[in-house]
Amino acid sequence: MVAEGKCLARHNNMVIFVGGVAPGDVVDLRITRKKKSFMEGQAIRFHEYSEQRVQPFCEHFGICGGCKWQHIGYDTQLLYKQKQVKDNLERIGKVALPEFDPILGSAEDRYYRNKLEFTFSGNGWLTNEQIQSGQEFERRALGFHIPGRFDKILDIQHCYLQPDPSNAIRLAVRDYARANNFEFYDAVRQEGFVRNLIIRTANTGELMVILLVKYDDQEAILGIMKHLEINFPEITSLQYVVNTKMNDTFHDMEVVCYKGLPYIHEEMEGIRFRVGPKSFYQTNADQAYELYRITREFAGLTGNELVYDLYTGAGTIANFVAKQSREVIGIEYVPSAIEDAKINSQINNISNTTFYAGDMKDILSDELIAQHGRPDVVITDPPRAGMHPDVVEKLLQVHPDRIVYVSCNPATQARDLELMSEKYDVARVQPVDMFPQTHHVENIVLLTAK
Structure with missing residues (x-):
């Protein structure tokens, strides 16, 4: 198993990267891409199955593009993720690893x-089995993109990523749109009425649903809203967006709150984080708590420290560590995220945080450091x-006693660690799995000044 969750094979001393297989599978490959130094292949026939294989639990496995490691047991997934972190730190970062926590x-x-976004399509994807059956199938779909295809959507019957009532809400919206003959969106022609559905669940029990449509048909919009209000009274924030743009982003669009509050709350150690329709929040809330708890532990806070939280987002880490710090300075590129960060401090009566919005390399300046210390x-x-x-150069110049580097990409993290190795030692490493059934892994590294 190597990068991006793919396996490695060799043929005539040529490296071949293969997805959807497990180490130990014996397969026939069809080569799909050929470069000077490597090839990519697709398994078209299995002769022997690896002992590491398990039966995937989702009927959509291998088609929708999510949960690409369902065919490998979870304990085995964790072993490969830890190996991925170790290999990146050693090979790219040239790190002599100290204590490496499992x-x-x-x-x-x-x-x-806690968040999923689904897309409507009037020309839903058909599987090979459906095509070969010669039958007619309902093509109006609400689901996920086929990998590499912006215009192809697989209709999802049951998704194992988000807890109830996520599946029931998605199916209810899809069936209502079909029954009322709403036009499902066509990404190629840029036509259609219903575009996207976003569902956010919180560990407080609060529930947000956002419907995105192409044009402002109030009768149709309010019909869907009323349908959801009646059938899912547990929805605490029911909203919609009229998105007339050519892309699906809505950060610059008005969000209309039909029912409830325009936000929900997540909670960690009694600290409440307000999550609006445009807010970023870690999608695995339970593991996010573990990630932040370990980050705080690595920081070694006693209550006397001045902490800079770079790329603070909605200030989740900054507010989480504020009670153990003298002062926290948070910096983030996205202005709306900084507004969320300030609100999160306010609603929790946290008064020792200050937040700045702007490009990190510009905000983290001599003037800022002179002002705050x-x-x-x-x-x-x-x-x-x-x-x-x-930013790396500025950190080397400022030379704090400790740097806690949290990363969703151990390869670029390892690159940055090598750049800082002249002045910092890697003291601890802690990988954290935020995304089971995928190859993605988060990693926390503690750097101490030499």
């Missing part, structure tokens, strides 16, 4: 997500691309 697995390996601890949780070289 990966922290998720207590739940199904129904662990040199940080004792820096917590950084950058996007998958890692930290900008200017």
Whole structure:
């Protein structure tokens, strides 16, 4: 098992990357891509099955593109994720690994997500079996994109990612739209009425549903809203968006709250985090708590430290560690996220946080550091691309005593660690599995100043 959840095979000294298989499978391959140094292949016939294989539990496995590791047992998934972190740190980061804590697995390996986004399509994807049957099938679909196809949607019957009533709500909306002959969206022609459905569940029991439509047909919109209100009284935030744009993003669009409050709450250790329709929040709330708890532990806070929280998002980590810190400075690129961060401090009566919005390499300046002081601890949780070289250079210049680096991409994390190795030692490493049934893994590294 190698990068991106694929397996490695060799033929005539040529490396072949193969998805959808397990180490030990004996297969016939069809080569789908050929480069000078590698090829990609697809298994078309199995001669022997690996002992690591298990029976996938979802009827949509292998088609919708989600949960690509269902065919491998969860304990085995964790072993490969830990190996992925170790290999990246050693090969890319050239890190001489100290204490390497075993990966922290998720207590739940199904129904662990608190947010899913589904897409409508009037020309739903048919499987090979359906095509070969010669029968007519309902093509109006509400589900997930086929991998690599922006315009093809697989109609989902049951999804194992989000707990009830997520499946029931999705099916109710789809069936209502079919029964009332609403036009399902066509991404190629940019036509149709119903576009997307977003469902957010919270560990407080609160529930948000957002319907996105192409044009403002109030009779049709209110019909769906009323249908959901009657059949799912547990929805605490029922909203809709009229999105006339060519893409599905709605961060610059008005969100109309039909029923309840325009937000829901997640909670950690008594701290409540307000989650609006445009807010970012970790999609595995239980594991997010573990991630932040370990981050706080690595930071070694005593109540006297000045903490800089880089890429703070909605200020989740900043507010989570504020009670153990003298002061926390949070920096984030997205202005709306910073507004969420300020609200989250406010509703929890946290007064020792300050937040700034803007490009990290510009905001993290000599002027900011002169104003607030040199940080004792820096917590950084950058996007998958890692930290900008200017940010790394600034951290080396400021030279805090400890840096806690949280990453969703151990490869770019390892690259940044090598850049900081002149002034920092890697003291601890803790992988955390946020996304069971996938190859993705989060990793926390504690850096201490030399």
